Structures are given as structure tokens and as C-alpha cells.
Amino acid sequence: MSKNPVWVHLPAVALCVIACNQIRLAKSSTLSPWKGGGFGMFATQDSPGARFIHVEGVRGDGVDVTISFSSIDLRELGESRLTPLQIRTYPRQQDLVRLGEILLAGEFVESGVGEVAVWKALMEASPDLQEVLPPIIRSHGARVPMRVRREGAAGHDSATVHTLENVVVSVWKVRMASNATGCTFELLTGPYEIGK
Amino acid sequence: MSDPDNKSLILDDDKKSIERVFLLTSLLLLLHGDTTGMLEIPFRVVCSAAIVFPAVRSSACFWCTVSAYMFFVNAGDWYIIDNHKYLITIWAASLAFATIAPDAIGAARANARILIGFCFTFATAWKIIGQEYTSGDFVASTMILDGRVGPIADWVGGFADGELTFFRDVISLAKAAPREDIWIGFEPSAGLLLWAKVLSYATVIGEELIAISWLCFPRQWHYIRDALLIGFVSVVYFFLPVVGFASILALLGYTSTLLSGRTRAAVVYLAVLAFVQFYSFPWVLWLWGE
Numbered sequence: 001m002s003k004n005p006v007w008v009h010l011p012a013v014a015l016c017v018i019a020c021n022q023i024r025l026a027k028s029s030t031l032s033p034w035k036g037g038g039f040g041m042f043a044t045q046d047s048p049g050a051r052f053i054h055v056e057g058v059r060g061d062g063v064d065v066t067i068s069f070s071s072i073d074l075r076e077l078g079e080s081r082l083t084p085l086q087i088r089t090y091p092r093q094q095d096l097v098r099l100g101e102i103l104l105a106g107e108f109v110e111s112g113v114g115e116v117a118v119w120k121a122l123m124e125a126s127p128d129l130q131e132v133l134p135p136i137i138r139s140h141g142a143r144v145p146m147r148v149r150r151e152g153a154a155g156h157d158s159a160t161v162h163t164l165e166n167v168v169v170s171v172w173k174v175r176m177a178s179n180a181t182g183c184t185f186e187l188l189t190g191p192y193e194i195g196k
Numbered sequence: 197m198s199d200p201d202n203k204s205l206i207l208d209d210d211k212k213s214i215e216r217v218f219l220l221t222s223l224l225l226l227l228h229g230d231t232t233g234m235l236e237i238p239f240r241v242v243c244s245a246a247i248v249f250p251a252v253r254s255s256a257c258f259w260c261t262v263s264a265y266m267f268f269v270n271a272g273d274w275y276i277i278d279n280h281k282y283l284i285t286i287w288a289a290s291l292a293f294a295t296i297a298p299d300a301i302g303a304a305r306a307n308a309r310i311l312i313g314f315c316f317t318f319a320t321a322w323k324i325i326g327q328e329y330t331s332g333d334f335v336a337s338t339m340i341l342d343g344r345v346g347p348i349a350d351w352v353g354g355f356a357d358g359e360l361t362f363f364r365d366v367i368s369l370a371k372a373a374p375r376e377d378i379w380i381g382f383e384p385s386a387g388l389l390l391w392a393k394v395l396s397y398a399t400v401i402g403e404e405l406i407a408i409s410w411l412c413f414p415r416q417w418h419y420i421r422d423a424l425l426i427g428f429v430s431v432v433y434f435f436l437p438v439v440g441f442a443s444i445l446a447l448l449g450y451t452s453t454l455l456s457g458r459t460r461a462a463v464v465y466l467a468v469l470a471f472v473q474f475y476s477f478p479w480v481l482w483l484w485g486e
Binding site: 018 | 326367
């Protein structure tokens with residue numbers, strides 16, 4: 001028999017409490033099953049890496065824009081607390097509203113290398129894409145891709161600087177269908193509209 | 197009558213064993229314990245001190261301070277840190293409790309065994325309640341969408357060169373304008389779906405067996421649970437190289453066996469612990485890629 005009192009197993013109890021709470025949060029809210037101490041990694045497709053932030057908005061001059069989030073670093077906009085990884089892992093309304101406010105305070109330039117711009121270039125180059133991509137995306141190419149203006153960057157950031165009048169922020173996840181017959185997107189949270 | 201000299205030798209052996217656990221855990225914290233800058237620098241200092249000075253790593257003060265600090269820092273990032281960081285933090289707390297328990301070896305040994313069992317219990321639970329695993333859908337989607345295992349997917353699925361990369365690129369581009377009615381079709385091969393199903397069932401059954409064997413099997417069946425855990429850590433993390441997770445599981449196995457007096461099994465765990473450090477190299481790409 002062990003000479004030890006029961007309290008030596010408190011760490012194991014903590015593991016169980018954390019894991020049960022993680023299952024509750026992942027099932028009842030937007031926490032990714034992969035994170036939060038519930039050992040749900042490699043169990044579902046809903047990993048933070050399969051989630052993405054989508055931002056659309058309207059510029060001060062009335063032009064519809066989209067903002068590339070694949071390479072954005074919120075520190076460039078003066079935000080040190082909130083990160084895209086945090087938002088993707090556990091997207092909550094207050095964080096998305098905060099993100100919108102950060103973007104409204106930022107300065108942007110037109111991007112030649114945003115997803116939409118790359119997509120447009122590939123659409124012209126590859127006939128395969130004409131068949132694969134649905135018309136809805138083609139029509140969406142009208143939005144102008146923007147990226148954060150980098151202070152001190154030489155050359156191309158001398159382009160016209162824009163601010164945003166309003167933004168619409170949402171978080172989505174990529175999901176392969178049953179038997180891997182195709183891929184679709186699911187809206188996880190939002191869209192939230194934040195205006196000046 | 198017991199021989200006092202012999203008892204003293206046994207106590208010395210026990211002390212050496214738990215000393216080794218303290219040493220290896222300090223090394224693990226140094227290599228894989230940090231999650232943010234707030235942990236990185238302090239860990240380099242205190243864990244280096246613990247590795248060099250036996251008195252530091254054996255002290256209750258060291259383990260209580262380290263585990264409390266880890267809990268404090270990780271609590272701020274609780275939903276972005278990886279699951280093995282939780283396990284490492286909880287293991288550090290277990291050693292802190294062991295240092296103040298009447299039977300330190302018994303406490304460390306029991307907690308190592310229970311933590312392995314609970315970890316695999318919840319991992320299995322998620323694979324069942326997630327509803328994507330037993331159908332094979334998760335493994336199939338990982339093979340198709342995760343570039344790290346792309347060469348294996350090409351191999352088992354018989355896909356044409358660049359086919360999966362093209363599909364992934366189309367998804368990336370479609371993210372620019374997401375809609376719920378977007379459908380990007382894919383033609384999976386029968387080979388890929390079969391492999392996905394086989395691997396899914398093998399993983400769920402394997403993880404469940406590990407959980408049951410570490411929590412419920414009698415001590416004399418230790419060969420089974422050691423073989424299962426060593427096999428799992430050696431094989432699974434080769435393909436999905438989460439070295440920190442492989443390391444903490446190997447260390448928990450090492451602790452359980454060493455503190456039970458099964459030195460040979462402990463040596464195998466030690467070898468696995470050393471071996472998995474090399475898993476971060478891109479072996480899959482080297483072996484199966486172009």
C-alpha cells in the first residue's frame with residue numbers, strides 16, 4: 001500500500017478537470033478541439049491551421065476591399081496583445097470587434113500579392129482553375145486586395161495610403177467532406193461589422 | 197530480521213533513480229518546456245542550474261517554484277499552447293508534490309502512470325466524440341491537406357505528381373472569398389480511403405489499449421503496456437513529429453519503469469527519449485519525397 005496521502009494525485013485531477021472543461025468549451029463554443037488541454041489534437045479537422053480570418057471592408061474613397069490575413073502581423077498595427085493565432089483558435093465576439101477597431105485605425109496600401117491578386121493572375125494563366133473555381137469567387141475578384149502599410153519600407157510603400165471606413169470580420173474553417181469527395185468552407189463566427 | 201546495510205543500499209538506489217528522473221525532467225523543461233518569452237529565458241537559467249547542481253534539482257523549492265511559474269505563465273495563453281505543454285506543466289507539478297510527499301518515489305511513479313493513462317483516455321475520447329475519426333475522414337483529409345505527409349499520401353493514394361499541391365493551392369485561393377456554398381471537388385483514390393480507414397482504426401484501438409493498460413492492467417502485465425507505449429511513441433511521432441509530446445510520454449514511461457525497479461525497460465525508454473529528438477528532421481520528405 002502507498003504511504004502517500006490522496007493529495008499527491010492533485011496534478012492528475014487537474015489534468016482531468018482541464019480536459020473536461022476543454023471538451024465542454026469546444027462543444028459549446030468556438031474553441032478549437034486541438035487546443036486547451038483536452039488532448040483533442042489530431043482528432044478532428046477543426047485545427048487552428050484549418051481556420052482562417054476573413055476581412056472585407058470599404059475604403060475612405062468608397063472602394064470595396066479585402067484584406068489579406070495570411071501574412072498580416074498585428075504588431076505592425078501597434079497591437080501587442082491580440083494575435084491572429086489567438087483569434088483563429090478561440091474566436092470570440094470581443095476579439096473580432098477589437099480586431100476590427102485595430103484595422104480601422106490602421107493604414108493600408110493596395111497589394112499586388114494578395115490572395116485575390118494571385119488568384120486573378122492564375123485564373124488568366126491556368127485553364128484548369130477556370131473549371132475548378134466556382135463563379136462566386138470570380139465575381140468576388142472585384143474587391144481590391146489591401147495590405148498593411150509598412151512604415152520605413154523603401155520603394156513600393158510610397159503608393160497611395162488608405163484608411164478604412166468600415167470592416168466586416170469573420171472566422172471560417174476549411175472542411176473536407178465525407179470520403180474526401182471535396183472541400184467546403186463553414187462559417188465559424190461572425191460576420192461582425194465594425195464602422196467608424 | 198532485515199539487514200540495515202542492505203536497506204541502506206536499496207534506499208541509495210531509490211534515491212539515484214529519482215535523481216535521474218529529476219535530471220531528465222530538468223533537461224526536458226530546458227528543451228521543450230517553454231511556451232513564451234516569459235518562460236524561455238528563466239527556464240534556460242534555472243534548468244541549467246538544476247542540471248549542473250543535484251541539490252537544486254532535488255529540492256522541493258525548485259519544483260514548486262518552477263511548476264507554479266509554469267502554471268501562472270501558461271494560464272495566460274491557455275487556449276493557444278499545445279496539449280503537451282499542459283502535460284509537461286502537470287508533470288512538473290507532480291514532481292513538486294512528490295518532493296513533499298512521504299513516499300516521493302511512490303508518488304512520482306503513480307502519477308507518471310496515471311498521467312499516461314488519462315492523456316490517452318482523453319485522446320481516444322476526442323477521436324470518438326469528434327465524429328470524424330472512426331469514419332477515416334480525418335486521416336484522409338490530413339493526408340490530402342497537410343503538406344507534411346503529402347509524400348506518403350502521394351505514395352498510398354497513387355496521385356499524379358503535383359495533384360494534391362494543386363488542390364491545396366485552389367483551396368488557399370478560394371479562401372480570399374469564402375462562402376458556405378463553395379464546393380471544391382476532389383477525386384480520392386480507393387487506396388487512400390482504405391489506408392485512411394485502416395490507420396484510423398489502428399490509432400483508436402492502439403490509444404485505447406494504451407489508456408486501459410496503463411490505468412487498469414495489473415503490474416505483472418507491464419510488458420504489454422510498455423510495448424504499446426514504446427511502439428506508439430516511436431512510430432506515430434516519426435510521421436507527425438511533435439517532439440515535445442514524444443519526449444514527455446517517453447519520460448513518463450521511463451519514470452514509471454525505473455521507479456518500479458525495471459531497469460531494462462527504463463533503458464529502452466531512455467533510448468526512445470534520445471531517439472525522438474531527431475524526429476524534427478524532415479524524414480518523411482527525405483524518404484518519400486522527390
